[in-house]
Amino acid sequence: MSRTTFSIAPGRAPLGRWGLMVALSMVGIMSAASAADDLSGTNSIDWTFMGMGLFGGLALFLSGMDQMATALTAVAGERMKGILAKLTTNRFMGALTGAFVTAIINSSSVTTVLVVGFISAGLMSLAQSVGVIMGANIGSTVTAQLIAFRIDQAALLMIGIGFAMPFASKRESARHYGSMIMGLGLIFFGMTVMSDAMAPLRTYQPFLDFMTTLERPVVGILVAAVFTGLIQSSAATTGIAIVMASQGFLTLPAGIALAFGANIGTCVTAMLASIGKPREAVRAALVHVIFNVAGVIIWFGLIDQLALFVQWISPAYPELSGSARLAAEVPRQIANAHSIFNLANTVIFIGLTGQFARLAEWLIPDKPLGEQTFIVQAKYLDEELLTTPSLALDRVRLEILHMGESVQTMMRRIMPAILSEDRQALREIELLDNDVDTLHAQIIAYLGQISRSTLTERQTHELLRLLDAANDLENIGDLIETDLVDRGRELIDTDVSISEPTREVLLGLHRTVSRALAAALQAVAQNNEIAARTVTSMKQEITQIAESAAAHEARRLVAEEPNRIPAYTLEIDILEKLKRIFYFAKRMAKTVDGDEMGNEAA
Known part of the structure; x- marks a missing residue:
């Protein structure tokens, strides 16, 4: 069978992004100029330019957040993934690790996606993941702390430096670090644009009256929750609250209420991301919702006390007064309140991770067998991770394991079905290969999407190895579905019988090859070199079993038995197909070992 391939074109950053940024910057500059005119002596407000400034500034802010998160994930995502996998041995380490990883990669949603993958792969329990999700909330507050520094004067300098870095160095890391610095500059520049656009509102009484209503906690929480749900960024909501506070519009209790609402609204992102995903993903998203909502409920009546502590x-700045003092003090106070709120909630609930997990499992139970659908679909190929190739490639590994479960089921059932001459079982095994083919096609399509991203040399090599592993696994499924199922039907349709000693020989080789297939799948799914070497070292064992089986068949051939020639041909054919399956399992393992593929015959 021909192997599936596709070409990999080098990725290029879309020029449209730069054009958008330039256009939005022009909008921001025009809006700032208009706002300055308003302040210089005109009492009327130019709503058109204000709207352009607010929209353009928000777009710059969100674009900077996205760009910085993508760059940070590309730079540190793979290392953070390893830290998550290794340091979540208990709830406390899970919380610390979740906070650290989220602070580094600047995205609690990416942390949650990684956690779901680990749960699905059996590397982490749902109870362990609760601690990580709690910690991720703490890590997400780092962005607000960063924004509160308000280093606006350096925004354009950071944009310029970030833009120039990829041209100054051809290294992949320079491009990512440049994108990260530019994203940070866009965040501060967007805040400046929004701040300048809102300046005329200082004297607009209806707006000031509306801001007063935000001091009522219910109103502030609802407004922030809805806004965060719409833009799907709690950091953006907190950032806007800090911008308004820097203009003297917002008191600290109102800012705290907005931060609480942002914590609830960000759950929308997690729930939307879990739609159509495995139940583990839905449970993890539900834990996020329960934790954030419970935290807000606990602190709802303590906003004034939290404000006093902050x-x-x-x-x-006691030397200032009125709105000038609010503008100087409240931005940092909001950021501190946001951090303290999430840290305190983690301390309060860290002892209840098991209860959170059980509640999520009770609310989202496994489907009864009678309700399960048998239309196979990919479980792990998350399109949200396509912009981060290192994480997307890990999802391919998990999906290959998912595909391998069907192949292992076929492998486990094929020899008993042949020896018992069970035609129905052979038909069921044949149908299982449809699942294998479906998953194989989805994996290849996903790898094709990854290949359109900008990949490092190592990522390109890894992608090609996973492509080979998926093809090898699909070839094993085809060998079972066509060759071995056909041999089973041939045995049923003829008068040939397999003797008891020959059955033991076939079963022995079948068990050894099945063990090799399981180890090869483990090697690919976990990038486990020890498991890969286990498979490649089994060649001698397989050869010895095969030679012993061949000697046994030779003795049968000279024996005076009925139908010995057809029986010999059938049995030798089954032995050869089992050896061929081991050959493909060994090829899969070699994709992890890093050896050249296909240079050595089984």
């Missing part, structure tokens, strides 16, 4: 620990 005022005590935050820098104060």
Whole structure:
């Protein structure tokens, strides 16, 4: 069978992104100029330019957040993934690890996606994941702390440096670090644009009256939750709250209420991301919702006390008064309140991770067998990770394991079906290959999407190895579905019988090859070199079993038995097909070992 291939074109950054940024920057500059005119002596507000400034500034802010998160994930995502996998041995380490990883890659949603993958692969329990999700909430507050520094004057400098870095160095890391610095500059520049656009509102009484209503916690929480759900960024909501506070529009209690609402609204992102995903993903998203909502409920009546504590620990400027003092003090106070709120919630609930997990499992139970669908679909190929190739390639590994489960079922059932001459079982095994073919096609399509991203040399090599592994696994399924199923039907349709000693020989080789297939799948799914070497070292064992089986068949051939020639041909054919399956399992293992593929015959 021909192997599936596709070409990999080098990725290029879309020029449209730069054009969009330039256009939005022009909008921001025009809006800032208009706002300055308003302040210089005109009492009327130019709503058109204000709207352009607010929209353009928000677009720049969100674009910067996205760009910085993508760059940070590309730079540190793979290392953070390893840290998550290794350091979540208990709930406390899970929380610390979740906070650290989220702070580094600047995306709690990516942390949650990684966690779901580990749960699905059996590397992490749902209870362990609860601690990581709690910690991710703490890590997500780092962005607000960063925004509160308000280093606006350096925004354009950071954009310029970030833009120039890829041209100054051809290294892949320079491009990512440049994108990260430019994203940070866009965040601060977007905040400046929004701040300048809102400046005329300082004297607009209806707006000031509306801001007063936000001091009522219910209103502030609802407004922030809806807004965060729409733009799907709690950091953006908190950032806008800090921008408004820097203009003196927002008091600290109102800012805290907005931060609470942002924590609830960000759950929309997790729930939307879990639609159509395995139940493990839905449970993890539900844990996120329960934790955030429970935290807000606990603190709802303590906003004033939290505000007093934050005022005590935050820098104060008593020499100022009125809106000038609010503008100087409240931005940092909001950021501190956001951090303290999430840290305190983690401390409060960290002892209840098991209860959170059981509640999620009770609310989202496994489907009864009678309700399960048998239309196979990919479980792990998450399109949200396509922009981060290192993480997307890990999902391919998990999906190959998912595909391998069907192949292992075929392998486990084929020899008993042949020896028992069970025609129905052979038909069921044949139908299982449809699942294998479906998953194989989805894996190849997903790898094709990854290949359109900008890949490092190592990622390109890994992609090609996973492509080969998927093809090898599909070839094993085809060998079972066509050759071995056909041999089973031939045995049923003829008068040939397999003797008891020959059955033991076939079963022995079948068990050994099945063990090799299981180890090869483990090697690919976990990138496990030890498992890969286990498979390649089994060649001598397989050869010895095959030679012993061939000697046995030779003795049968000279024996005076009925139908010995057809029986010999059939049995030798089955032995050869089992050896061929081992050959493909060994090829799969070699994709992990890094050896050249296909140079050595089984």
